[in-house]
Amino acid sequence: MSAVDTWLTIILLTVATIVTRSSFFLLGHAVKLPPKVQHALRYAPAAALAAIVAPDLVMANGALQLTWANPKLLAGIGATAFFLTTRHLLGTIIVGMALYSLLRVML
């Protein structure tokens, strides 16, 4: 891509961010969503995060890796156990990364 095209792309990507993120913010009171949709939206954060996390834990290079030789899956399980017992977020990231690095070398 030429420099001009690259900058044009960057500007358009900025527009894509604003159009989506600010969409309902800009609509304000103009749109009232039906109660059913509002109800479903309460579960949006958990569903969205799970949908980002799960593939990274069990997939490698586009293929399912549901095995004990998958360091990310094992580190994820370890990190989950750590969080459930301690409720410490930063500690979970550190322990998870340590586990992941260790397992990657070992497995």
Next chain:
Amino acid sequence: MSNSQASTAPETTVDLEKRAYREGVKACAPTMLGIGAWGMVTGMAMVKTGLTLWQALGMTFLVFAGSAQLASLPLIAANAPVWVVFLTALVVNLRFVIFAAAIAPHFAHLPWHRRLWHGYFNADITMALFPRRFPAETVNQHEGKVGFFNGICYSNWMAWQGGSVLGILLASQIPESWGIGFAGTLALLAITIPLTVNSAALVGVIVASIVAIAAASLPYRLGLLLAVIVGMTAAMAVDTYLDKKEKA
């Protein structure tokens, strides 16, 4: 405002928002390491795709959307038409429309330029942390919301941009095999757990995970969008079912 009354007068709005801001910063702080790591991976990817230093910096500070940036990079490298890159980013970002629908009602009373500003910052972390403090029932209450929201958003922004700039500058020094990006996944994993507050949410999480994995090969990260919609719907269905059973 007179200082002599400060100790006895009820907390002013400014103080309340400041306190809420600090609360937001505190809520976001433990995730910053993970977010920074994620930003770093994105920063490195931009430079490795062949963006110049200024283009990479411009992209991170203007676009501020990791998944759309990562999706656009191979297209930029392959010289794809500009409008194709734009449409791809738009589709990758569709989950933000759902996030906006969930959060925007809390700020509907503000003038449009402030709504635009807040919307720009409403990313994954904000969406995860804000409703825990201010659930949907509090939509008509305004106190502390802007402060708390900004506290999360600006911490998230700093962590992301800090990591991203570091990644841009160090792109050639850090081997990809270190897997730093996994820290971002771990941060999100740890936030998902407390969000799983009831059996409906648990079903939502499981369904969304399965759909996301099964649909991972769909283009434009449509699998992610599909997973959010199906997971959300499944959780609501369980909720409605349990409600009916209780009433019966």
